[in-house]
Amino acid sequence: QQQVKQSPQSLIVQKGGIPIINCAYENTAFDYFPWYQQFPGKGPALLIAIRPDVSEKKEGRFTISFNKSAKQFSLHIMDSQPGDSATYFCVPPGKLIFGQGTELSVKP
């Protein structure tokens, strides 16, 4: 079964910083690569997703980029805010496997 390696496990940044979360996986072919955001006490919710026709997708302050040679997806959060403090999960293409999660804390 395809594995996914998500890093880092936890991340602390100051308000305004740019946290970066990475997901590396085995299969380079993909149709859909989503990222989920989970706040404490809530279920995960889709944050942003990318399809293979683009190498980067931006939605507000959140950007997904895809490095095909490194087989890696990255999530960037521009101008991070304390309200972005949450756990972030990637999901490899076409699989029901979630990454281990990255717990992000944005300090005021």
Next chain:
Amino acid sequence: DVKVTQSSRYLVKRTGEKVFLECVQDMDHENMFWYRQDPGLGLRLIYFSYDVKMKEKGDIPEGYSVSREKKERFSLILESASTNQTSMYLCASSPTGQGMDEQYFGPGTRLTVT
């Protein structure tokens, strides 16, 4: 508005009890899923269902069973609860495919087995 509801937010059961966790979605989705979430392990798939009365094992089905008698309802059953099943349980649904569509999650049930 899309909604997945779970029968309980918190549940405390004793070792050996039979436990039912219920999940209902109101979006007419084909697929439903049960995950458990543990610190440092992310979400792990227990079972999923692509249609009424159909089920497929996920990564960690041991000690669990499921039932899907109606499209909107997917139940997770712990036949004989054990302390290592203490966890957060999350139900999700999606329109079609195998993770190819957005999954909509319920708020979770935190189960404690004593």
